[in-house]
Amino acid sequence: MALSDDEGSVEEKEPPKKKIGPVATAWLTFYNIAMTAGWLVLAIAIIRFYAEKGTHKGLYRNIQKTLKCFQTFALLELVHCALGIVHTSVLVTGVQVSSRVFMVWFITSSIKQVQSEDSVLIFLVVWTVTEITRYSYYTFKLLNHLPYFIKWARYNLFIVLYPVGVVGELLTIYAALPHVRKSAMYSLRLPNKYNVSFDYYYFLIIAMCSYIPLFPQLYFHMLRQRRRVLHGEVIMEKDD
Ligand SMILES: CCCCCCCCCCCCC/C=C/C(=O)SCCNC(=O)CCNC(=O)[C@H](O)C(C)(C)COP(=O)(O)OP(=O)(O)OC[C@H]1O[C@@H](n2cnc3c(N)ncnc32)[C@H](O)[C@@H]1OP(=O)(O)O
Numbered sequence: 001m002a003l004s005d006d007e008g009s010v011e012e013k014e015p016p017k018k019k020i021g022p023v024a025t026a027w028l029t030f031y032n033i034a035m036t037a038g039w040l041v042l043a044i045a046i047i048r049f050y051a052e053k054g055t056h057k058g059l060y061r062n063i064q065k066t067l068k069c070f071q072t073f074a075l076l077e078l079v080h081c082a083l084g085i086v087h088t089s090v091l092v093t094g095v096q097v098s099s100r101v102f103m104v105w106f107i108t109s110s111i112k113q114v115q116s117e118d119s120v121l122i123f124l125v126v127w128t129v130t131e132i133t134r135y136s137y138y139t140f141k142l143l144n145h146l147p148y149f150i151k152w153a154r155y156n157l158f159i160v161l162y163p164v165g166v167v168g169e170l171l172t173i174y175a176a177l178p179h180v181r182k183s184a185m186y187s188l189r190l191p192n193k194y195n196v197s198f199d200y201y202y203f204l205i206i207a208m209c210s211y212i213p214l215f216p217q218l219y220f221h222m223l224r225q226r227r228r229v230l231h232g233e234v235i236m237e238k239d240d
Helices: 022-053 059-073 076-083 090-108 118-142 148-154 158-183 200-231
Strands: 009-011 234-236
Touching: 022 059, 022 076, 022 118, 059 090, 059 118, 076 090, 090 118, 090 158, 090 200, 118 148, 118 158, 148 200, 158 200
Parallel strands: none
Antiparallel strands: 009 234
């Protein structure tokens, strides 16, 4: 499966972008400020927990309400793309956001035995750094006061953080597998009145395998955005 913005031919002139109205700008500014604040609250909670307890065991339980809240709100980004108030692909955003929401609700919050894994700490820290940078970038850009170091961080940190985050996520799903198999959670076995069977264990294996084709596309998308924003290359991308 190829995510559809994946064209990447370099042209001389960027086509003019549709300007968004004042209501959309006000909403996006509010949204990005709220999301920056939410992820900052998470960062502070992680640092405080670690400073007080000296371990990450119990951290997830402590922060999960805030994490669920702000990561779930990110589904609004799909609405933003669909309405055309942000110039980005619904498909690329959809894969990114839904995989995160899935990690939070259907893996880490559902399977308590994995919550103390080191891999959970890895993706939590990586997501937090990424999102503080990303939402503050959008906020300052909308306010027309974008400090260069935030722009630099937005389009450089992902080079390392994206693969590290993915490793954290994959290790967490892997650690969840034996618990899912044992409990048969979210699975539907035959016979049942719907005559349908679903095995969450195999679903998770397929989800892990789907990172192989999907992640490189997200990563190369970000590398193209980096070339466009930091080096001024104009990259024509096919619309969804
Ligand atoms: C259902 C089960 C599924 C399971 C299986 C799934 C498999 C999935 C495989 C992949 C898994 C990925 C997992 C993710 C892990 C991590 O996140 S690890 C942590 C590191 N992560 C990152 O660094 C994330 C990088 N990715 C992103 O930033 C985005 O998610 C993105 C969608 C890829 C970004 O793309 P895009 O929005 O196109 O780039 P930008 O350059 O930021 O923005 C483009 C233009 O749009 C404007 N814009 C976007 N959002 C906003 C906003 N909220 N407010 C205002 N404006 C916005 C932005 O300013 C740009 O505008 P222009 O420059 O004017 O074009």
